[in-house]
Amino acid sequence: MSExxxxxxxxxxxxxxxxxxxxxxxxxxxIKEDCPTCKEVMPVLVAMHKAFAGAIDIQIIGQTLGGNKAxxxxxxxxxxxxxxxxxxxxxxxxxxxxxxxxxTDVSGAVTxxxxxxxxxxxxxxxxxxxxxxxRAEVDVDWLSLPQWRPGCGxxxxxxxxxxxxxxxxENSPIRAxxxxxxxxDDEFEFMFDQGFSDGLPVIPPTPERVLRMLEGTRRDAQEIxxxxxxxxxxxxxxxxxxxxxxxxxxxxxxxxVIAAVEAISTDDYNVHGVMATTMGASPVIVVNGPIRxxxxxxMGMGALGQGNRxxxxxxxAVRLVIRNVGGAKPGETERSVLxxxxxxxxxxxxxxxxxxxxxxHVERGFDASDSVVSVFTMTSGxxxxxxxxxxxxxxxxxxxxxxxxxxxxxxxxxxxxxxxxVVPEHVDTLMHDNYSKADLRRxxxxxSSRPTRELVGNDVSGAGIKPVAAAGMSEEVLDRMMPKFRxxxxxxxxxxxxxxxxxxxAFHGWVTGSIGSIPVSRKIDI
Amino acid sequence: xxxxxxxxxxxxxxxxxxQITPRPKQITGNVALLDISKPRGNVxxxxxxxxxxxxxxxxxxxxxxKPTFSKPAPEELRQLIQANSDxxxxxxxx
Numbered sequence: 001m002s003e004x005x006x007x008x009x010x011x012x013x014x015x016x017x018x019x020x021x022x023x024x025x026x027x028x029x030x031i032k033e034d035c036p037t038c039k040e041v042m043p044v045l046v047a048m049h050k051a052f053a054g055a056i057d058i059q060i061i062g063q064t065l066g067g068n069k070a071x072x073x074x075x076x077x078x079x080x081x082x083x084x085x086x087x088x089x090x091x092x093x094x095x096x097x098x099x100x101x102x103x104t105d106v107s108g109a110v111t112x113x114x115x116x117x118x119x120x121x122x123x124x125x126x127x128x129x130x131x132x133x134x135r136a137e138v139d140v141d142w143l144s145l146p147q148w149r150p151g152c153g154x155x156x157x158x159x160x161x162x163x164x165x166x167x168x169x170e171n172s173p174i175r176a177x178x179x180x181x182x183x184x185d186d187e188f189e190f191m192f193d194q195g196f197s198d199g200l201p202v203i204p205p206t207p208e209r210v211l212r213m214l215e216g217t218r219r220d221a222q223e224i225x226x227x228x229x230x231x232x233x234x235x236x237x238x239x240x241x242x243x244x245x246x247x248x249x250x251x252x253x254x255x256x257v258i259a260a261v262e263a264i265s266t267d268d269y270n271v272h273g274v275m276a277t278t279m280g281a282s283p284v285i286v287v288n289g290p291i292r293x294x295x296x297x298x299m300g301m302g303a304l305g306q307g308n309r310x311x312x313x314x315x316x317a318v319r320l321v322i323r324n325v326g327g328a329k330p331g332e333t334e335r336s337v338l339x340x341x342x343x344x345x346x347x348x349x350x351x352x353x354x355x356x357x358x359x360x361h362v363e364r365g366f367d368a369s370d371s372v373v374s375v376f377t378m379t380s381g382x383x384x385x386x387x388x389x390x391x392x393x394x395x396x397x398x399x400x401x402x403x404x405x406x407x408x409x410x411x412x413x414x415x416x417x418x419x420x421x422v423v424p425e426h427v428d429t430l431m432h433d434n435y436s437k438a439d440l441r442r443x444x445x446x447x448s449s450r451p452t453r454e455l456v457g458n459d460v461s462g463a464g465i466k467p468v469a470a471a472g473m474s475e476e477v478l479d480r481m482m483p484k485f486r487x488x489x490x491x492x493x494x495x496x497x498x499x500x501x502x503x504x505x506a507f508h509g510w511v512t513g514s515i516g517s518i519p520v521s522r523k524i525d526i
Numbered sequence: 527x528x529x530x531x532x533x534x535x536x537x538x539x540x541x542x543x544x545q546i547t548p549r550p551k552q553i554t555g556n557v558a559l560l561d562i563s564k565p566r567g568n569v570x571x572x573x574x575x576x577x578x579x580x581x582x583x584x585x586x587x588x589x590x591x592k593p594t595f596s597k598p599a600p601e602e603l604r605q606l607i608q609a610n611s612d613x614x615x616x617x618x619x620x
Contacts, residue, residue, distance in 0.1 A: 177534040187530050196535050204532045233537025242535045273596030324535040515563075515594035 005108045008089045010061065012080035013072055018059065021108040026057035028102045030084075030095045033067025035152035037117050038099050039074075040145065046077045047139045048126060053078075055133040063090060063098065063155045090156035091165040097151040103129070116151030167207030173214055173221035174207050176238055191246070196324060198316065198344055202246035213241040216251030217258060219525070225258060226265025229272035231327030235261055239325050240317070247317035247345075252295050253310055255524045256373055257317045260285050260347075263375040263520040264318065270517045274377050274510065275328035280336035281510040281517070283322075284378045284419060285315055285347035286494055288361035289371030291524055297349035301498030304348055304382045304421065304505065315345030340380060348496055354424050355495035357437045364521045371524040376419050376492065377517035381507030387426070388502040393433035396426060397440050400504065401447030404491075405484050407508045411455045411464030413448075413482045416509035417490035417519075420444075423497035426504045441488040448484035452477060486512075492519065553582055555612035560599075561591040567617035574615060 005028055009019050020026065029045060031038040049058050061082045062068035068081040084090050093102070096115075103112040103125065114121050119142060126138045155161055167174050181190045187204040191197055203209065214221055214237070221238040228235050237258065244257050264271050264283060274281045287297055298308035306312060328334040336343070352359040352368075361372035385403045390396035400420065408415050422430070422440075430440060456470040456478075457463055470478065485491055490512060497504075510516055559575060561567045568591075575587055590607055592599045607614060 174533065177538050178531045179534055181530045181532060183529050187532070191532075204530065205535060206530065206532055210533050228537075231537060231539070233539065238533075239535065239537070242533050246535060270597055272598060273594075277596065320535065325537045327537070511594075511596055516596050 002093045002102070003110055005102055005104055005110060006089075006092045007108065008092070010082040010084055010089060012082050013068060014080050016080070018082055020057070020059055021104065021106060022057040024056050024106055026059060026102075026104045026106075026108075027052065028059045028061065028093075028104060030061050030063070030090055030093070030098050030100045030154065031071070031081075032063040032098050032152065032155060033071050034064075035098050037149040037151045039071075040149060041099050041117050041122075042071060042075045042077065044122060044126075044138075044140050044145070045079075046075060049077065049079045051126070051135050051138045052129065052133060055135055056129075061089060063087060087156040087161055087165055088168065090154055091162075091169060095154045096157050098154050099151055100154070101125075117146070117149040119145050119147050163208035163211050167211050172207075172211075173238065174210065175222060175236075176210075176242060178207070195329065196246065196320075198319060198323060200344070202320070203248055205242040205245040209245045210238070210241050213245050213249065213251050213254060214238070216241075216254030217525075219258065225262050228261075228265055228322060228326035229270075229328075230275055230333040231325075233325040233327060235265065235321060235325050240321055243320040243324055244313075244317040247320050248309065248313040249317050250295070250309070250313075253314050253317070255371075255526050256287060256291060256295070256310075256314050257321075259373040259522040259524040260314065260318045260375055261321050263373060263522045264322070266520050268514075268518040269375060269377070269520045271322060271326065271328075274517055275322065275326070275334045277510065278335050278337045279379050279510060280338050280340050280343075281377045281379045282340060282342040282346060283315075283318060284342060284376045284381075284507050285318065286360055286374045286376070286419075287314075287347065287349045287371070287524075288352065288359050288366075288374070289524070290369065291371035291526060292349040292352075294526075299349035299351035299496050303351070303496040304346075311347050311349070312345050315347030318347075319343065319345060342378065342381070346378075350494040351424070351496050354427065356427060356431050357493075357495075360492070360494050361521060363437075366521065366523060371526060372521050373524055374519060374521040376417075376507065376519045377510045378419060378507035379416075379510050381419070382421060382505035383508060385504045385506060386502070387504075390429060391432075393430045393435040393439070394443060396429045397435065397443035398447040400440070400506075401444035401484070404444060404506055405448040405450075407484070407506070409461065409463045411457070411461060413450070413455055413484050414486040417485065417492065417512045418509055419492045419494065419507040421497065421505045421507075422493060422495050423501060423504050424495070424499050425502045427495055429502075437493055438488075440493065441491045444491055445483035445485060445488060449481040452480050452482050455482060553578075553585055553613060556586045556588065556610055558607050558611035558614045559587060559589050560607065560614055560616040561589065562595040562599075562617060563592050564595045564617070570617045571615075574617075 061084045065083050065085045101114040102110050104110050123142050130137050181187050188201050191202050219237050223237050225235045295310045297310045322328050362368050366372045385400050387399040456465045559571045
């Protein structure tokens with residue numbers, strides 16, 4: 001409850017603007033017409049006005065204009081009720097119940113607060129005031145009044161009004177430009193027309209919705225999380241919240257979206273190149289740690305597909321931030337020749353509990369109890385690795401290695417990285433022979449290795465090592481075996497998927513290392 | 527129907543419109559050839575350099591290269607090219 005009633009100016013029923021604070025102490029009472037307690041205290045307010053008018057200011061504030069008129073007609077009170085149907089004064093005074101009676105000094109500082117109607121409290125205050133201002137006792141038959149009435153909820157805390165009032169209030173965290181949509185316009189069509197959408201409908205980010213989204217994080221709405229290429233737009237928590245609303249996120253997803261945006265804004269991740277490349281790269285987001293369960297992410301059956309709100313909207317929110325704040329739009333600075341569906345959204349959780357090895361975030365240096373988001377740049381996927389026949393770990397890992405050799409084209413060795421998603425049934429086959437992640441990586445490299453001479457461009461496929469370059473190589477170099485990946489560290493491995501189905505999958509990378517995009521992990525600030 | 531307000535999801539900046547520098551009638555002075563480090567960009571620039579040198583023996587040609595095509599040119603490189611060049615020809619990829 002307020003310690004000071006902030007200055008206000010409201011119109012009374014006679015059309016006169018009344019300013020608070022005035023030139024003396026004041027009684028300020030908030031009422032609304034459809035509240036039975038307010039109607040019961042109206043005669044007290046009338047008597048109070050009669051007793052103290054001239055000695056102090058008396059401001060009776062009603063929350064609906066029609067109701068104020070009805071009360072005026074019924075009680076002919078002698079004062080003119082002030083119109084706070086916009087509820088801004090009620091909200092600023094932190095009024096939760098009507099009636100609430102404040103007594104203030106001349107500066108507006110509150111000296112007494114009475115909530116609802118407790119007869120003894122009202123009688124005590126008004127008697128004290130009679131002595132203080134040397135006025136006759138207030139002419140009220142106290143015993144005819146109920147001892148106690150709880151009052152009613154203030155319209156300013158009604159859920160349908162409160163978020164809007166908070167958004168408009170002076171201490172509102174909202175700073176983004178407001179755009180008014182014409183009453184004849186359809187808000188969903190408007191969002192498309194403005195170019196805010198990824199091609200699917202977006203939720204209009206009203207101030208109320210954005211405020212609710214901001215409740216999902218403890219971080220200041222105006223904190224700058226990063227600078228988003230290609231336009232180098234400053235990404236604030238508020239801008240993330242706006243785009244998260246549009247994507248369909250729940251507030252509790254905000255910490256994941258924020259961490260992912262932080263990861264993507266780094267120089268290592270290089271979102272500029274990821275968006276501008278004609279190759280069609282896209283962020284792929286993997287979530288680890290306890291937050292997976294807290295927000296209900298899918299890590300099991302269909303984890304890489306649609307149907308789970310957290311998976312779908314977290315990835316979409318990140319993409320909308322890149323589009324709207326970073327300015328990456330297909331045909332403009334986003335130059336992918338074909339594009340791919342991952343550019344709508346690609347986010348899933350690792351099924352750590354079904355993973356016999358270290359989960360991704362622990363491998364990448366975090367504690368198992370940390371919640372972590374890891375962002376990769378991938379150009380295609382999930383591309384299936386089908387093997388329903390292998391019964392040994394070596395044979396299955398061999399299939400995986402041979403399949404991964406096809407990334408880009410079979411001759412493209414040392415070219416990129418991959419994110420391998422091993423499904424539970426394949427995990428079981430690998431664990432039958434107690435395979436470690438290191439074993440899996442080693443076997444992939446082994447079975448994808450070829451003599452360098454087989455990687456030289458020829459009439460069958462012009463891709464690979466240029467014949468001119470190969471001409472300068474010694475026989476020894478040409479005979480040297482080259483694995484698919486430059487290092488085993490380029491093979492990122494997670495576990496996800498349903499219990500049935502021997503179909504693992506791989507996402508295929510983009511340019512790796514400092515000349516391209518380096519995977520980035522960020523601890524989620526819950 | 528009440529008017530609905532939404533919050534701007536963009537960075538709220540209006541892009542600066544830039545005018546193209548007037549095209550000179552003659553090529554004189556310093557010409558920069560910038561390779562963005564995509565495969566075969568150097569081949570294109572080699573041929574261009576040969577052709578330009580033959581046709582315009584008085585111009586001074588300097589070769590520059592970005593460290594990687596995937597990121598914008600570093601600030602120092604941009605300043606260097608701007609300070610020392612009257613013309614820039616960039617070998618864009620793809």
